[in-house]
Amino acid sequence: MSETRKIGCACGQTRLELKGAPIVVTECLCNSCRAAAARLAKLPGAKNLLTSYEATLTADYRKDRVRILSGAEHLKEFRLTADAGSRRVVATCCNTPVFLELKGAHWLSIYLHLWPDDTRPKAELRTMVADLSDASKLPDDIPNLKSHTVSFYAKLLGAWIGMGFKNPKIAVAGTIDA
Numbered sequence: 001m002s003e004t005r006k007i008g009c010a011c012g013q014t015r016l017e018l019k020g021a022p023i024v025v026t027e028c029l030c031n032s033c034r035a036a037a038a039r040l041a042k043l044p045g046a047k048n049l050l051t052s053y054e055a056t057l058t059a060d061y062r063k064d065r066v067r068i069l070s071g072a073e074h075l076k077e078f079r080l081t082a083d084a085g086s087r088r089v090v091a092t093c094c095n096t097p098v099f100l101e102l103k104g105a106h107w108l109s110i111y112l113h114l115w116p117d118d119t120r121p122k123a124e125l126r127t128m129v130a131d132l133s134d135a136s137k138l139p140d141d142i143p144n145l146k147s148h149t150v151s152f153y154a155k156l157l158g159a160w161i162g163m164g165f166k167n168p169k170i171a172v173a174g175t176i177d178a
């Protein structure tokens with residue numbers, strides 16, 4: 001639990017420190033993750049977040065276990081629509097998407113491409129598979145769930161209890177359009 005890990009954007013200017021293990025590591029197939037990835041991939045120099053079967057890989061971390069070490073001035077938020085509650089935060093030094101923050105969430109879904117290949121956590125399950133028009137291309141190495149399970153929410157709730165039901169605010173330096 002005391003293990004800390006440092007990860008960062010492609011160019012190295014924006015660095016994060018993570019404490020302990022993630023709450024859960026998932027591959028998301030939902031419509032908004034796929035739409036956001038398609039738009040963020042158009043930013044200059046950006047790499048596409050999606051796997052060959054259009055999954056977005058994230059590790060969910062309690063907000064109080066994530067620290068910005070450097071590059072906070074590069075962090076800008078992207079919303080799919082002006083009134084969207086959820087935001088994706090991008091390191092604009094090299095246009096690397098850093099995390100997804102769902103509206104009201106006490107965790108951040110940190111994109112797995114920030115980890116070097118050899119230390120990247122392995123996804124435990126795929127979620128929101130029902131959003132795909134054709135799910136037959138998905139590998140069957142881990143569970144392919146139509147939506148989210150009770151145990152998934154239980155893990156998130158357990159983390160929030162551990163945080164004393166606090167929800168720290170994550171400040172960013174501005175907004176970005178894509």
Ligand SMILES: [Zn+2]
Binds near residue numbers: 093
């Ligand atoms: Zn960068």
Ligand SMILES: [Zn+2]
Binds near residue numbers: 028029032033
């Ligand atoms: Zn999603």
